[in-house]
Amino acid sequence: MAMLEVKNLRKCFGDLEVLKDISFNVEKGEVVAIIGPSGSGKSTLLRCINQLEKASDGKISVCGMDMLEDNPKGSGVVYADARLLRDIRLKIGLVFQNFNLFPHFSVLRNITEAPMIVLKKSKEEAEKTAIELLKKMGLEAKADSYPCELSGGQQQRVSIARALALSPEILFFDEPTSALDPELTGEILKVIRKLADDGMTMVIVTHEMAFARDVADKVIFMENGVIVEEGAPEQLFGNDATERTKQFLQRFSQG
Amino acid sequence: MTSQEILNVVKLLLEYLVPTLKVFGFTLLFSVPLGMVVALLKMCKFKPISYLTNIYILIMRGTPLMLQVIVAFYAVPMLKNGEGTPQFIVNLLNNIDIKDENYMFNAVLVAFVLNYAAYFAEIFRGGIESIPKGQYEAAAALSMTRTQTFFKIILPQVVKRVVPASANEVITLVKDTSLANVVAYAEITLKAKQQMQLYSSLVPLFIAGAFYFVLATVLTIVFSYVEKKLDYYK
Ligand SMILES: Nc1ncnc2c1ncn2[C@@H]1O[C@H](COP(=O)(O)OP(=O)(O)O)[C@@H](O)[C@H]1O
Numbered sequence: 001m002a003m004l005e006v007k008n009l010r011k012c013f014g015d016l017e018v019l020k021d022i023s024f025n026v027e028k029g030e031v032v033a034i035i036g037p038s039g040s041g042k043s044t045l046l047r048c049i050n051q052l053e054k055a056s057d058g059k060i061s062v063c064g065m066d067m068l069e070d071n072p073k074g075s076g077v078v079y080a081d082a083r084l085l086r087d088i089r090l091k092i093g094l095v096f097q098n099f100n101l102f103p104h105f106s107v108l109r110n111i112t113e114a115p116m117i118v119l120k121k122s123k124e125e126a127e128k129t130a131i132e133l134l135k136k137m138g139l140e141a142k143a144d145s146y147p148c149e150l151s152g153g154q155q156q157r158v159s160i161a162r163a164l165a166l167s168p169e170i171l172f173f174d175e176p177t178s179a180l181d182p183e184l185t186g187e188i189l190k191v192i193r194k195l196a197d198d199g200m201t202m203v204i205v206t207h208e209m210a211f212a213r214d215v216a217d218k219v220i221f222m223e224n225g226v227i228v229e230e231g232a233p234e235q236l237f238g239n240d241a242t243e244r245t246k247q248f249l250q251r252f253s254q255g
Numbered sequence: 256m257t258s259q260e261i262l263n264v265v266k267l268l269l270e271y272l273v274p275t276l277k278v279f280g281f282t283l284l285f286s287v288p289l290g291m292v293v294a295l296l297k298m299c300k301f302k303p304i305s306y307l308t309n310i311y312i313l314i315m316r317g318t319p320l321m322l323q324v325i326v327a328f329y330a331v332p333m334l335k336n337g338e339g340t341p342q343f344i345v346n347l348l349n350n351i352d353i354k355d356e357n358y359m360f361n362a363v364l365v366a367f368v369l370n371y372a373a374y375f376a377e378i379f380r381g382g383i384e385s386i387p388k389g390q391y392e393a394a395a396a397l398s399m400t401r402t403q404t405f406f407k408i409i410l411p412q413v414v415k416r417v418v419p420a421s422a423n424e425v426i427t428l429v430k431d432t433s434l435a436n437v438v439a440y441a442e443i444t445l446k447a448k449q450q451m452q453l454y455s456s457l458v459p460l461f462i463a464g465a466f467y468f469v470l471a472t473v474l475t476i477v478f479s480y481v482e483k484k485l486d487y488y489k
């Protein structure tokens with residue numbers, strides 16, 4: 001069973017069609033990298049899946065639960081009821097480009113808050129999980145610090161721990177290293193690589209081509225709201241890629 | 256004035272500090288939560304509510320508080336006896352006894368609360384709108400409900416951002432309580448004026464001034480302490 005199924009997804013902002021007929025699947029344990037020029041709709045795609053934007057057309061299901069379907073009676077889509085949408089949302093986590101940590105909470109509380117108020121976990125239990133996650137991120141010494149006292153790379157690791165604290169089935173990353181100084185991207189990529197080794201299902205929007213090639217099981221190249229090419233990294237980064245993909249990668253490696 | 260007379264005036268004004276503080280305290284108690292409600296109403300996506308709220312805010316901020324106090328005080332008796340007043344309003348107003356000993360205080364309080372709620376609302380709205388969208392999205396991505404997001408994530412950050420501007424309002428409010436003397440509400444300023452006439456001396460007015468000064472200064476100190484307390488994060 002696919003963990004994520006996106007079928008003929010369309011998203012318009014007014015007259016602007018940002019996603020045109022997007023379809024792809026993510027299997028359990030799979031790491032999918034989404035690449036493509038900026039403005040191609042990568043963030044919008046992630047935001048539709050994470051219920052931060054409303055889709056205009058199409059179908060999305062997560063872990064076999066239908067989140068939205070084409071309206072059988074006409075145009076547009078119908079979303080699942082609020083309860084199911086909540087269950088679906090709990091299955092997925094999202095890591096933002098700008099971390100979006102809660103500045104008024106300590107590092108520890110950033111991670112424990114959602115498990116406590118959403119999953120109704122006890123404080124002890126939530127803190128135990130949080131400390132374990134912080135250890136995994138190499139940040140156990142920072143539990144009592146505030147986000148403003150951390151470097152960008154540390155903040156991003158906290159935000160990954162925060163997403164993991166709800167034990168999602170799929171983790172989405174929207175350019176997790178784009179807001180970081182180049183010397184700090186390595187520590188985030190290392191963390192994501194470790195998650196991949198642990199079998200975490202992930203969808204990563206990234207401009208780190210070497211990383212995508214290395215870690216991803218599948219690469220999706222998007223442009224102008226459509227998937228231009230989709231396949232194994234060897235295919236997209238190899239000689240058999242479509243002309244369009246080659247052009248993009250070439251322009252990209254030239255900087 | 257002899258020092259005994261001065262001491263008597265101080266004692267008298269100290270007594271009337273109570274009604275002054277009563278207006279101050281109750282105004283704060285009601286206008287802060289009401290201000291939050293008004294701020295949320297103004298941000299309401301349903302436009303008619305937002306427009307109406309805005310008209311209320313514009314009137315409250317665009318006309319003198321002193322005038323509002325006078326209106327609040329005379330509205331009930333005037334409307335009761337007014338020619339064109341609809342009967343149901345008269346019936347409603349008949350429930351209000353203007354001879355009641357609390358009537359004056361209540362009228363003053365209504366004007367103060369409505370006025371200050373408008374000012375607080377604008378401060379709170381600015382604070383709420385200054386919170387980045389990413390905070391809402393992060394909370395949503397973590398499956399927090401809208402209520403949880405507002406109370407756990409947004410409001411605490413808003414509080415920190417609105418404390419400096421709110422402090423200014425609170426300090427202004429201490430001094431604004433003197434406006435209640437316009438409807439002969441017996442508070443410090445009214446009494447000081449009477450004592451000035453009694454003794455033909457400016458000293459009672461200076462004593463009243465000293466009272467306000469001390470109150471404002473204490474509030475300034477309290478608020479700078481609060482601001483420091485909230486400074487544990489950026
Ligand atoms: N809220 C919005 N309203 C209108 N247009 C938007 C909105 N969000 C994104 N867009 C537009 O959608 C297009 C795709 O944006 P985005 O998904 O952010 O691309 P990417 O993440 O690939 O850079 C862009 O042209 C952008 O201007």
Ligand SMILES: [Mg+2]
Pocket residue numbers: 042043044174175
């Ligand atoms: Mg983007």
